[in-house]
Amino acid sequence: MSLIGALVGWVLTLFILVLVVRMVLDWTRLVTTGPAWLGQARQFSHRVTEPVIAPVRRVLRPVRAGGVAIDLAFTVVFFGAVIVRSIFFAL
Secondary structure, three states, X not given: OOHHHHHHHHHHHHHHHHHHHHHHHHHHHHHOOOOXXXXXXXXXXXXXXXXHXXXXXXXXXXXXXXXXXXXXXXXXXXXXXXXXXXXXXXX
């Protein structure tokens, strides 16, 4: 395993963790309002992940199902990051 491959793999691992945090905080926002640090954590997770998700979202629009919109861009970025991460860890 090369040093660069391992480094990129760990960066992608952190990115995936921030994606999971974003997902959980977005879901909890729908349920209830929480302390101020939750809002700050949500802003941080959006600031880190939105530059990657936004271009994908322009190509893959959210799918509307009645009053609900399913964001396919998030799912594509998540699985893409997992696949690229496994490739870099294999180097």
